[in-house]
Amino acid sequence: MARTRRLDPADPRHDRPLLDLLPGGESLSWVRAGEGLVGWGCAARLDTSGAGRFADADSWWRRLCGHIDVDDAVGLPGCGPVAFASLAFADVPGDSVLVLPEVIIGERDGVRWITTVGEPGAAEPTTGDPEPVHQPGTVSYSDGWLSATGYRQAVAEAVRRMRSSGDELRKIVLAHDLLANTSEPLDERFLLHNLAARYDTCWTFAVDGLVGATPELLLERRGYEVRSRVLAGTAWPHPGRTDDEIAAELLSSEKNRSEHSYAAESLAESLRPFCSELSVPSAPSVLRLRNVLHLATDVEGKLADTPTGSDPGRPNTDGAGLLTMIEAVHPTAAVGGTPTAAAVPVIAELEGMDRGRYAGPVGWIDGAGNGELGIALRCGQVERPGSGAESPAGAGSGGARGGRVRLFAGGGIVPDSDPDLEVAEAEAKLLPVREALEGVL
Numbered sequence: 001m002a003r004t005r006r007l008d009p010a011d012p013r014h015d016r017p018l019l020d021l022l023p024g025g026e027s028l029s030w031v032r033a034g035e036g037l038v039g040w041g042c043a044a045r046l047d048t049s050g051a052g053r054f055a056d057a058d059s060w061w062r063r064l065c066g067h068i069d070v071d072d073a074v075g076l077p078g079c080g081p082v083a084f085a086s087l088a089f090a091d092v093p094g095d096s097v098l099v100l101p102e103v104i105i106g107e108r109d110g111v112r113w114i115t116t117v118g119e120p121g122a123a124e125p126t127t128g129d130p131e132p133v134h135q136p137g138t139v140s141y142s143d144g145w146l147s148a149t150g151y152r153q154a155v156a157e158a159v160r161r162m163r164s165s166g167d168e169l170r171k172i173v174l175a176h177d178l179l180a181n182t183s184e185p186l187d188e189r190f191l192l193h194n195l196a197a198r199y200d201t202c203w204t205f206a207v208d209g210l211v212g213a214t215p216e217l218l219l220e221r222r223g224y225e226v227r228s229r230v231l232a233g234t235a236w237p238h239p240g241r242t243d244d245e246i247a248a249e250l251l252s253s254e255k256n257r258s259e260h261s262y263a264a265e266s267l268a269e270s271l272r273p274f275c276s277e278l279s280v281p282s283a284p285s286v287l288r289l290r291n292v293l294h295l296a297t298d299v300e301g302k303l304a305d306t307p308t309g310s311d312p313g314r315p316n317t318d319g320a321g322l323l324t325m326i327e328a329v330h331p332t333a334a335v336g337g338t339p340t341a342a343a344v345p346v347i348a349e350l351e352g353m354d355r356g357r358y359a360g361p362v363g364w365i366d367g368a369g370n371g372e373l374g375i376a377l378r379c380g381q382v383e384r385p386g387s388g389a390e391s392p393a394g395a396g397s398g399g400a401r402g403g404r405v406r407l408f409a410g411g412g413i414v415p416d417s418d419p420d421l422e423v424a425e426a427e428a429k430l431l432p433v434r435e436a437l438e439g440v441l
């Protein structure tokens with residue numbers, strides 16, 4: 001049974017920032033500029049992997065929703081049962097997870113609500129005063145699976161291959177990881193609060209220990225409307241140069257414009273079969289964040305009742321159609337490459353690491369198939385002791401009682417990329433989580 005009701009303005013949970021309501025322990029979050037969803041507890045969970053992860057997630061969610069009685073007195077997208085989802089970037093390796101929390105608190109268009117999930121007649125789970133947020137102590141860094149030096153070599157190799165491939169490989173999006181070791185156990189809420197305070201135009205997310213603030217929206221569905229924010233092409237602040245100068249240079253850079261057009265076109269091409277209308281601006285704009293500036297294209301579409309593509313019999317607007325569309329659009333050329341099918345295997349080969357859920361779809365879906373999934377960027381995977389995800393021996397440790405987060409960042413490599421600049425770009429993209437961990441203002 002899922003029961004949604006408006007929070008009473010007299011309720012102390014009505015006015016506190018959503019992230020302040022998280023009680024501690026495992027956090028679920030999708031919050032931007034104070035609105036969104038937070039959740040905790042686990043009423044149901046799916047773990048899946050492989051090429052069938054999207055279909056597994058879709059059928060699990062449909063089946064589960066078919067069995068839940070819903071009493072929804074609010075009726076906005078995100079009300080009723082909601083699954084927080086985080087899907088692996090690659091078919092292999094990587095694990096994907098969907099969680100239906102016991103408690104969800106949401107806010108949209110100024111309306112604050114609470115959803116509780118449990119047996120009919122069961123007591124409402126407590127949502128009393130959260131535990132205080134714990135500080136991570138001192139933070140030290142060590143190489144992960146692919147050091148900055150290894151990344152520079154991987155970029156150089158990608159450039160070499162693209163130059164000798166004719167036109168067969170035009171863009172490969174590579175990344176590397178970095179381990180942050182904390183002297184105290186890591187409280188995910190510490191990261192979430194600090195990320196949201198610094199990146200309020202980004203979506204601050206947490207699902208199963210993957211915590212970050214992404215500027216890139218893979219796909220939002222609200223009824224018949226879909227929306228995406230494609231980012232590709234990056235610059236970062238330089239001493240002595242104004243942001244306006246850097247933005248103008250980014251907009252006129254041929255290299256960045258071509259990297260960007262691959263990404264925007266790939267999203268539009270894969271989304272078009274689902275839509276009766278699709279609007280794609282002819283030129284990108286600049287999105288300014290405190291660590292980087294990106295070329296951005298906001299795509300908007302109207303869903304057709306049936307896709308105009310290869311599977312015209314499949315209705316588009318029922319249950320979990322969003323996950324079907326997510327499967328179709330992932331990975332865009334922003335995080336995969338061009339052409340996708342040729343680029344993705346090269347990523348795994350040159351990185352030699354398990355990206356896990358970094359650069360995969362992350363967000364939420366409700367029982368009507370509305371939802372928002374971003375691309376899991378500017379994030380770190382909080383490693384739990386005994387999770388089996390530990391680093392190679394000697395690659396740094398958080399100490400007996402400390403914590404560890406594996407940060408990931410990268411960028412689109414094209415034939416005229418400069419490996420040194422690509423390393424600098426990845427470092428700039430690691431800053432959000434680093435600064436959030438260190439509490440840098």
Ligand SMILES: C=C(O[C@@H]1C=C(C(=O)O)C=C[C@H]1O)C(=O)O
Pocket residue numbers: 173175216231232233234259294334335377378408409410411412413429
């Ligand atoms: C790969 C990352 O970012 C992606 C790559 C970008 C680029 O190459 O310019 C820009 C935004 C993202 O689509 C990352 O943040 O790790």
